[in-house]
Amino acid sequence: MTIQVAKLSDPAVRAFVTAVNAHDRDAFQALLASGATMSDDGADRDLTDWTEREIFSSHGHMNVDNESKGGRALIARYRNDTWGEMRTKWSFVVEDNGRISHFETGQA
Template identity: 55%
Template sequence: MTELDPAVQQFVDAVNAGDAEAFFKTLTADASMSDDGQERDLADWTASEIFSTNGRMKVESVSGPTEFVADYSNDRWGGMRTAWRFTVRDGLISRFETGQA
């Protein structure tokens, strides 16, 4: 099985720990993201979709060091199958894209 890039693994671990401080340490200062193809404000999105709603992800399959499919759940939407893709620059995540898989 392909292993995740260390920055991506730290991202997953921080989400699952509910640790916003550790989460933001995985990102570049200018990090950006999209959800279902729509650009989102990263701070607002992570607050509403991860940290204030108990977001958790269980990685189901890894297609490369920066791509995986996960069962993602939070208190707002319940569970859903999601695809995640990351751009890693100098050991930090500069962009991530997620959406239903």
């Protein structure tokens, strides 16, 4: 069962999913803290390169099935033009100012 994006608990994570699904680079960048980092399947990745390849140029889309840890951990069906659809996990570190300083993703 999919959780509507508007019902996601954490405002920063809700904005992240909204920006990903809208392919809105500017809104996505505005969510990130200065020096933000990310990892994919446990390996640190270049955030700019990864997001361009895995989200924006490949039309990434998240359907969230479950959230935990106050909305900062998600299980989602993620799809893009490169890999198709897969079950993924996402976790977020959100700073006091509401910006995301780190996120991790990988297969669930």
